Amino acid sequence: MSQNTEILLKQRPDDGNIGEHLFEVVNKDVPSAGANEILVKQTYMSLDPAMLGWMTADEESYIPPVELNDVMRSSGVGKVIESNHPDFAEGDLVMGMMGWREYVVSDGKGLNKLQQGIDEETALCVFGLPGLTATQGLMNIGKPQSGETLVVTGAAGSVGSIVGQIAKADGLRVIGVVGSDEKANWIIDELGFDGAINYKTDDLQAKLEELTPDRINLYFENTGGEIQHHVINRMAEHGRVVVCGMIADYQKDEPAPGPSWLPLIKKRVMIQGFAMPDHLHKSKELTEQLAPYVQKGQIKYRSHIIEGLTSAMEGLNLLFEGKNKGKLMVKL
Amino acid sequence: MSQNTEILLKQRPDDGNIGEHLFEVVNKDVPSAGANEILVKQTYMSLDPAMLGWMTADEESYIPPVELNDVMRSSGVGKVIESNHPDFAEGDLVMGMMGWREYVVSDGKGLNKLQQGIDEETALCVFGLPGLTATQGLMNIGKPQSGETLVVTGAAGSVGSIVGQIAKADGLRVIGVVGSDEKANWIIDELGFDGAINYKTDDLQAKLEELTPDRINLYFENTGGEIQHHVINRMAEHGRVVVCGMIADYQKDEPAPGPSWLPLIKKRVMIQGFAMPDHLHKSKELTEQLAPYVQKGQIKYRSHIIEGLTSAMEGLNLLFEGKNKGKLMVKL
Numbered sequence: 192m193s194q195n196t197e198i199l200l201k202q203r204p205d206d207g208n209i210g211e212h213l214f215e216v217v218n219k220d221v222p223s224a225g226a227n228e229i230l231v232k233q234t235y236m237s238l239d240p241a242m243l244g245w246m247t248a249d250e251e252s253y254i255p256p257v258e259l260n261d262v263m264r265s266s267g268v269g270k271v272i273e274s275n276h277p278d279f280a281e282g283d284l285v286m287g288m289m290g291w292r293e294y295v296v297s298d299g300k301g302l303n304k305l306q307q308g309i310d311e312e313t314a315l316c317v318f319g320l321p322g323l324t325a326t327q328g329l330m331n332i333g334k335p336q337s338g339e340t341l342v343v344t345g346a347a348g349s350v351g352s353i354v355g356q357i358a359k360a361d362g363l364r365v366i367g368v369v370g371s372d373e374k375a376n377w378i379i380d381e382l383g384f385d386g387a388i389n390y391k392t393d394d395l396q397a398k399l400e401e402l403t404p405d406r407i408n409l410y411f412e413n414t415g416g417e418i419q420h421h422v423i424n425r426m427a428e429h430g431r432v433v434v435c436g437m438i439a440d441y442q443k444d445e446p447a448p449g450p451s452w453l454p455l456i457k458k459r460v461m462i463q464g465f466a467m468p469d470h471l472h473k474s475k476e477l478t479e480q481l482a483p484y485v486q487k488g489q490i491k492y493r494s495h496i497i498e499g500l501t502s503a504m505e506g507l508n509l510l511f512e513g514k515n516k517g518k519l520m521v522k523l
Numbered sequence: 524m525s526q527n528t529e530i531l532l533k534q535r536p537d538d539g540n541i542g543e544h545l546f547e548v549v550n551k552d553v554p555s556a557g558a559n560e561i562l563v564k565q566t567y568m569s570l571d572p573a574m575l576g577w578m579t580a581d582e583e584s585y586i587p588p589v590e591l592n593d594v595m596r597s598s599g600v601g602k603v604i605e606s607n608h609p610d611f612a613e614g615d616l617v618m619g620m621m622g623w624r625e626y627v628v629s630d631g632k633g634l635n636k637l638q639q640g641i642d643e644e645t646a647l648c649v650f651g652l653p654g655l656t657a658t659q660g661l662m663n664i665g666k667p668q669s670g671e672t673l674v675v676t677g678a679a680g681s682v683g684s685i686v687g688q689i690a691k692a693d694g695l696r697v698i699g700v701v702g703s704d705e706k707a708n709w710i711i712d713e714l715g716f717d718g719a720i721n722y723k724t725d726d727l728q729a730k731l732e733e734l735t736p737d738r739i740n741l742y743f744e745n746t747g748g749e750i751q752h753h754v755i756n757r758m759a760e761h762g763r764v765v766v767c768g769m770i771a772d773y774q775k776d777e778p779a780p781g782p783s784w785l786p787l788i789k790k791r792v793m794i795q796g797f798a799m800p801d802h803l804h805k806s807k808e809l810t811e812q813l814a815p816y817v818q819k820g821q822i823k824y825r826s827h828i829i830e831g832l833t834s835a836m837e838g839l840n841l842l843f844e845g846k847n848k849g850k851l852m853v854k855l
Contacts, residue, residue, distance in 0.1 A: 253760070253788075253789055253790070253791065375549055386840060397719075412784065415784065415785075434787045435788070437785050437788060440783065440785055446783035446785045447782050448780035449781040449782050449783050450780065450784065451621070451746075451747075451765050451772065451778035451779060451781050452744065452747065452751070452781050452794070452796065453778050454796075455768050455796030456579075456769060456796040456798055458585070458796065459585065459795075459796050459798055460795075461793065461794050461796070462787065462793070462795075463787075463791075463792075463793045464784065464786075464787030464790065464791050464793070465788070465791055466787075466789075466791055467786055469791060493718070
């Protein structure tokens with residue numbers, strides 16, 4: 192039988208550098224499924240910005256870090272190749288937290304079968320963590336209303352692109368903030384956003400004013416960075432801010448300061464930080480909230496696929512350098 | 524009949540300086556009450572930090588500024604000395620927006636009769652804007668729970684002192700941030716706070732950690748300043764922040780930056796900016812929420828009274844220099 196490769200976390204990225212030096216690749220025998228267990232061969236594995244937090248021993252974090260010498264944490268999809276479990280059959284496609292390894296034995300808890308007709312790539316891009324995050328953050332925290340204006344950062348990313356498309360489908364004016372003209376064109380031409388701001392080259396304040404004539408009712412924050420200050424100064428009365436990610440600051444020793452709170456009083460703005468571990472118990476409801484948009488063809492995505500389990504170690508840098516074009520995943 | 528002195532706003536405090544040069548004192552005849560009107564002789568007039576905003580032509584503000592050459596805006600209490608209105612009798616004590624003048628004619632709208640047994644000073648200190656602000660911000664936005672820890676800035680001020688006392692009565696651990704040892708002693712010894720931080724002399728981070736062993740569930744922000752950054756880093760999971768005032772920044776050209784939003788994600792913190800004009804339509808309900816605490820003797824206050832209408836012009840500076848000891852008001 193073939194070998195089962197696993198990747199263990201050996202060292203924490205305390206200096207912010209990520210790469211092969213943090214990990215150890217080990218080869219083991221492929222395990223077998225025991226009573227009431229299944230054996231899954233992972234086929235696609237998701238790489239996400241949150242992984243930096245999982246690798247770091249930060250007592251302030253909302254979920255425990257990966258222990259040193261443990262398999263690196265990740266979600267993925269795979270195929271059941273052996274089942275002693277009444278709820279799963281050989282050939283079923285399943286999604287869940289599988290870790291950086293080729294084969295995983297599971298009692299089925301935390302693994303969900305893919306809906307009929309959903310392939311592995313769509314599952315990870317839309318119904319995986321990014322889609323559920325977009326759904327919870329936008330719909331259940333931000334509570335968008337038709338006719339409002341939304342600004343979303345990281346707009347070509349796995350969460351931001353879904354946030355913007357749901358909002359467009361719900362009748363909002365949607366402006367996306369991105370880091371390249373290629374991404375700007377993609378979110379306007381392919382996803383139907385009303386406008387895009389390139390945070391690296393545009394005059395942020397002028398462009399934001401031009402694109403949000405009625406100010407900003409909803410701000411979905413995935414990145415942090417200077418744009419945050421301009422957006423807060425342009426909020427409409429009773430605006431809402433959903434803080435989902437701050438990828439610009441994840442690798443900094445000292446995070447950049449945030450905006451003054453004066454506009455929060457003037458415009459009576461609400462800011463809510465959120466993290467998906469609080470909401471994963473309602474994955475089923477979130478999936479049902481999101482599914483109608485997918486069924487109507489309102490959610491497009493693109494994936495950025497790198498090949499082979501070991502490519503994950505250096506591949507993470509694509510996220511922090513903003514070089515991934517779409518949902519980053521590893522094909523095993 | 525005696526003269527009616529009024530003070531008009533003649534110039535905006537664009538350079539941040541406040542004083543007699545901004546105003547004109549005019550003397551007029553005392554007006555008469557027409558049909559369905561009352562004539563009120565104002566006896567106590569409230570001075571509040573919000574007045575700086577009212578004097579400034581800031582298009583971002585939530586209420587229109589005082590027009591140049593109009594009587595300066597303020598709330599106060601007074602006695603009805605002439606009534607052609609069925610709901611008011613001569614001798615009634617009333618509270619409402621009266622402006623910087625000795626006599627005011629009103630159709631009664633926006634004026635409320637004081638509850639039986641409430642004197643003018645208590646009315647302005649507890650049931651005026653500060654008390655309603657504390658009630659709305661703490662109880663209806665912050666939603667305190669017994670056993671939680673609250674930090675309130677401007678803790679010896681008119682809003683902060685009531686916030687802290689309501690929270691104490693509701694079973695919270697209450698830490699107040701103040702600008703002098705005298706105020707620190709007052710909030711601990713007289714108001715029963717569990718601890719005080721002098722933001723001018725204490726090591727903010729060390730003192731905050733010492734006084735909040737279980738972290739901070741609720742932060743009621745009246746002042747802004749460096750303490751804000753330390754508090755945000757010390758929030759507990761699902762903490763709430765009520766942003767009521769930022770007096771430290773009202774006179775600055777460029778407000779100081781705020782805290783990074785990273786802790787908002789890690790602790791899933793909610794921040795809500797609020798302003799009382801949104802809530803004044805429920806003054807009656809707010810008064811009823813607050814009254815039981817007053818009746819049980821749980822709300823102490825101190826007032827800082829200056830004498831004579833014209834003392835208001837320079838008196839405002841006491842607020843911005845933090846030199847008032849208790850609710851600032853003018854006795855006419």
